Amino acid sequence: MSEVSHYRILLIDDSKSFISGIKSLLSGHPFEVIGITSPKEALNTLETINPDIVITDLDMPSINGFELIRQIREKVHKKYYPIMVLSTRMENLVDISNSVDCGADAFSSKDNIRTSLVPQIKALIRLKQLHETAIKGKQLEAVQALIGTYKHEFGNSLAILLGMFRKLIKYNPSLKEDPSVASIQEALSRIDTTLKKLSKLREYKETDYSEKTKILKVG
Amino acid sequence: MPFKIFYLDDEYALLDIFKDIFTNPNVEVITFQNYSELLKTLNNEKPDLLFLDNFMPNTSGPEIAKKIDPDIPKILLTGDLDYVKDDVFVASFEKPLNIDKIENLIQQFALKKYS
Numbered sequence: 001m002s003e004v005s006h007y008r009i010l011l012i013d014d015s016k017s018f019i020s021g022i023k024s025l026l027s028g029h030p031f032e033v034i035g036i037t038s039p040k041e042a043l044n045t046l047e048t049i050n051p052d053i054v055i056t057d058l059d060m061p062s063i064n065g066f067e068l069i070r071q072i073r074e075k076v077h078k079k080y081y082p083i084m085v086l087s088t089r090m091e092n093l094v095d096i097s098n099s100v101d102c103g104a105d106a107f108s109s110k111d112n113i114r115t116s117l118v119p120q121i122k123a124l125i126r127l128k129q130l131h132e133t134a135i136k137g138k139q140l141e142a143v144q145a146l147i148g149t150y151k152h153e154f155g156n157s158l159a160i161l162l163g164m165f166r167k168l169i170k171y172n173p174s175l176k177e178d179p180s181v182a183s184i185q186e187a188l189s190r191i192d193t194t195l196k197k198l199s200k201l202r203e204y205k206e207t208d209y210s211e212k213t214k215i216l217k218v219g
Numbered sequence: 220m221p222f223k224i225f226y227l228d229d230e231y232a233l234l235d236i237f238k239d240i241f242t243n244p245n246v247e248v249i250t251f252q253n254y255s256e257l258l259k260t261l262n263n264e265k266p267d268l269l270f271l272d273n274f275m276p277n278t279s280g281p282e283i284a285k286k287i288d289p290d291i292p293k294i295l296l297t298g299d300l301d302y303v304k305d306d307v308f309v310a311s312f313e314k315p316l317n318i319d320k321i322e323n324l325i326q327q328f329a330l331k332k333y334s
Binding site for chain 1: 230232233236237239274298299313314315316318
């Protein structure tokens with residue numbers, strides 16, 4: 001894990017002083033800590049904050065840690081956020097078990113955070129990165145399969161269009177003077193070029209086409 | 220004796236276009252829309268070059284090429300060159316075809332034949 005990058009941690013704890021304690025503990029590390037005292041607010045802003053990992057306390061008023069984790073796992077599907085439970089109750093094995101059942105990935109006792117917090121955070125960030133790499137790989141595989149199918153289907157149709165067009169002009173040379181003929185030919189070669197580029201796609205970037213549509217950046 | 224080319228493709232329109240490319244009376248193009256037609260003709264006559272489509276119903280260009288007389292030079296026409304690495308072919312071309320390149324290749328083989 002590179003120490004140069006900054007990773008964002010969302011910390012949910014009803015104690016303001018605990019949040020500032022963690023902030024100063026992590027101040028020498030490449031972590032940006034965003035502390036929120038209300039689990040409800042955390043739920044509402046999680047995707048906007050888009051942290052690399054989430055750390056939560058268990059004992060909190062209104063929504064407790066278990067419920068918070070459960071709701072994150074139920075409602076947030078676009079991304080996977082590794083969650084660590086940080087509690088004074090960790091000596092209680094039932095709590096560990098419940099946390100896992102609710103969807104937590106790691107646990108730590110508040111008593112030994114000085115030694116264990118940073119390595120645990122690093123492990124969770126690695127988990128998140130692995131998860132993202134796997135997703136990207138799967139997506140690329142799917143995109144490539146889709147392109148392969150299209151390319152085969154469109155390739156033949158395009159070959160027919162271009163070939164027939166050439167034939168048409170060959171036997172009707174006067175068509176060459178018609179500007180619409182040139183436009184059709186240009187459009188066909190554009191499709192051809194795009195298909196060729198698509199087939200060479202080995203990684204992809206999305207780019208916003210409109211508010212609702214994303215398109216692939218090709219070549 | 221003209222330079223004889225066989226071409227197998229399941230797309231009739233592509234066969235039609237291909238035939239039309241060669242106006243030279245010294246080049247004879249015979250096209251086939253399925254493998255069994257090609258086999259029947261191969262029993263009686265041999266082409267100087269055999270062009271094969273890649274993807275065809277239930278079979279493929281490489282699969283067919285391996286079953287045919289190794290002395291006949293074979294050329295693959297495919298939608299995507301990246302996915303074909305097969306030394307059973309003397310050359311392969313991407314569709315839509317670059318006609319100049321194909322004419323060049325035919326010329327090379329014709330020169331060899333008549334020299």
